[in-house]
Amino acid sequence: MPLSFIVAWIPGSRIRVLPRLARPPARITSLLAGVASITWVVTGASLAHADGLAGATLAQKGNGGTPACMTCHGAQGEGQAAAGFPRLAGQSQAYLLKQLQAFAGGERKNPVMAPIARSLSAAQMRDAADYYAGLPGWKQAGAPHTPSAQYAQGLKIATEGDWTKEMPACFACHGIAGEGVPPHFPALAGQPMAYTQTQLNAWRAAQRTNDPLGLMQAVAEKMSDAEIAAVSRYLENPSRPGKEK
Amino acid sequence: MSFRTWYESQKQTRKFHPGWIVMAVSGVLVVAGIITIPATLVAETAPPPAAAAPPAGTSDHGKVPGTDMPKVIEQTPDPARLRNAKTIQVDFSPPPDETMPTGEFGQAVRLGKAIFTDTQTYARQYVDNKLNCVNCHLGAGRKADSAPLWAAYGMFPAYRDKNKHVNTYEERLAGCFRFSMNGKAPAPDSKEMVALVSYSYWLAKGAPLGVELKGRGYPQLPKPQQKPDAARGKQVFEANCALCHGADGQGTEMSGRTVFPPLWGKNSFNGGAGMSKVKNAAAFVHANMPLGKGNSLSEQEAWDVAQYLDSKPRPPDPRKGKSF
Numbered sequence: 001m002p003l004s005f006i007v008a009w010i011p012g013s014r015i016r017v018l019p020r021l022a023r024p025p026a027r028i029t030s031l032l033a034g035v036a037s038i039t040w041v042v043t044g045a046s047l048a049h050a051d052g053l054a055g056a057t058l059a060q061k062g063n064g065g066t067p068a069c070m071t072c073h074g075a076q077g078e079g080q081a082a083a084g085f086p087r088l089a090g091q092s093q094a095y096l097l098k099q100l101q102a103f104a105g106g107e108r109k110n111p112v113m114a115p116i117a118r119s120l121s122a123a124q125m126r127d128a129a130d131y132y133a134g135l136p137g138w139k140q141a142g143a144p145h146t147p148s149a150q151y152a153q154g155l156k157i158a159t160e161g162d163w164t165k166e167m168p169a170c171f172a173c174h175g176i177a178g179e180g181v182p183p184h185f186p187a188l189a190g191q192p193m194a195y196t197q198t199q200l201n202a203w204r205a206a207q208r209t210n211d212p213l214g215l216m217q218a219v220a221e222k223m224s225d226a227e228i229a230a231v232s233r234y235l236e237n238p239s240r241p242g243k244e245k
Numbered sequence: 246m247s248f249r250t251w252y253e254s255q256k257q258t259r260k261f262h263p264g265w266i267v268m269a270v271s272g273v274l275v276v277a278g279i280i281t282i283p284a285t286l287v288a289e290t291a292p293p294p295a296a297a298a299p300p301a302g303t304s305d306h307g308k309v310p311g312t313d314m315p316k317v318i319e320q321t322p323d324p325a326r327l328r329n330a331k332t333i334q335v336d337f338s339p340p341p342d343e344t345m346p347t348g349e350f351g352q353a354v355r356l357g358k359a360i361f362t363d364t365q366t367y368a369r370q371y372v373d374n375k376l377n378c379v380n381c382h383l384g385a386g387r388k389a390d391s392a393p394l395w396a397a398y399g400m401f402p403a404y405r406d407k408n409k410h411v412n413t414y415e416e417r418l419a420g421c422f423r424f425s426m427n428g429k430a431p432a433p434d435s436k437e438m439v440a441l442v443s444y445s446y447w448l449a450k451g452a453p454l455g456v457e458l459k460g461r462g463y464p465q466l467p468k469p470q471q472k473p474d475a476a477r478g479k480q481v482f483e484a485n486c487a488l489c490h491g492a493d494g495q496g497t498e499m500s501g502r503t504v505f506p507p508l509w510g511k512n513s514f515n516g517g518a519g520m521s522k523v524k525n526a527a528a529f530v531h532a533n534m535p536l537g538k539g540n541s542l543s544e545q546e547a548w549d550v551a552q553y554l555d556s557k558p559r560p561p562d563p564r565k566g567k568s569f
Contacts, residue, residue: 160342160384166537175504181505184488213535
């Protein structure tokens with residue numbers, strides 16, 4: 001089977017990817033296999049990686065069968081708030097790469113991203129991750145947040161957590177202003193509310209399980225719906241700690 | 246029909262006299278009084294919250310008691326039980342931050358919290374490593390089983406074996422600066438010390454004085470089945486701790502601020518710190534680590550990883566001059 005052959009040759013591919021992709025050939029799998037083989041032959045992984053523009057090309061034009069990343073993630077990787085597509089710009093390379101691998105491997109279940117990630121070679125994943133890691137991260141745009149009880153609750157969860165139920169603050173691991181702590185803890189500041197909310201729900205429901213040591217699941221399972229909504233609202237446009245009265 | 250005519254007519258029936266209602270109601274009230282009045286008297290024997298004078302020497306203690314009083318779940322123990330304060334554990338929850346007082350005292354409390362959570366900025370000159378108080382006292386000094394301030398405050402002054410004399414709370418805090426922060430203590434009347442004591446006092450507001458509160462210190466572990474072993478501990482460390490603290494134990498900094506604290510080496514606590522004792526480190530780790538997943542390591546794993554930390558170099562105990 002061509003796919004398993006290719007996967008085995010992808011540099012740095014994980015062993016557990018192999019059995020999953022090599023499962024009995026659904027029509028989609030063989031189609032993907034075809035796309036992947038063609039892509040592999042046409043671009044050539046090492047060549048693409050050597051070219052610094054490869055990531056930008058993927059982001060802006062896609063790779064033939066795969067749509068351009070920017071279609072959903074925005075021209076500057078800023079995401080799409082209304083649709084809940086996450087910001088990628090400024091996220092760490094290691095984190096982005098890990099997510100692409102998780103989409104392909106199924107630890108992160110997402111019907112849109114799974115086929116896209118599976119159509120990418122290991123080198124293309126690295127290129128895309130490199131590209132978005134190199135774009136500027138979120139900066140407070142100056143537009144102040146709308147003060148509300150929900151925002152205040154979100155601020156408290158993000159900066160202090162709630163230790164009466166063993167729930168640490170988001171910023172205890174994700175950086176003092178939610179800017180992320182590479183390689184394991186992604187930036188949270190500036191993510192669309194709908195995205196953060198979906199992810200926290202997915203952690204809580206064990207539909208997303210690619211966190212190191214199960215750390216994120218352990219936090220999410222202690223959160224109520226209201227707390228998830230509040231902290232997601234806050235993280236969309238977090239005020240700087242210390243400036244909030 | 247007016248009430249009066251109804252009352253008079255009912256009086257004549259012999260079946261039902263309205264005066265019975267009055268009798269029944271007053272009977273209930275008397276019985277309720279017998280139950281509630283002694284209970285109120287018992288509650289009044291609890292020490293009033295202002296029993297300990299605020300060290301900051303200010304009259305502003307915040308809002309009206311009752312509106313924001315923290316919750317003491319168990320009634321204050323009677324004096325006979327108090328004699329065994331060491332063994333009594335009373336539940337207590339510190340007041341929420343939203344109820345922090347205003348005015349001068351409120352400012353001291355806020356500064357205390359700021360020093361506590363960002364010691365590197367607010368008490369820079371007293372610290373000679375990269376730790377913040379909150380690294381060992383999680384949740385800004387609130388988290389139970391992580392040496393919370395509210396449980397420590399009411400236990401001083403006390404005699405300590407560590408320095409063989411009676412220590413005030415200020416002196417206890419000074420010890421933290423000297424050993425855990427590997428620095429030098431702020432003077433008792435410095436604004437930093439006043440702020441830290443104010444913050445502790447406020448967190449302990451409403452807690453009984455001199456009583457062991459549930460969640461004080463780190464819950465000590467029973468002796469491990471196998472002797473703690475640094476080699477096994479290294480494996481525990483690499484599997485569970487290195488993710489945040491780094492394989493080299495030096496923690497993680499982001500733009501010059503400590504996110505995950507260094508666990509050994511020149512930027513960590515020194516050999517005189519409580520945390521440098523294997524049993525304390527094991528207790529802390531077991532109850533609180535990995536962050537958000539306390540009590541997930543086995544007791545043996547906690548002992549082993551504590552032994553591993555102990556095998557690493559750190560600044561010497563300033564009382565002994567042990568080599569680094």
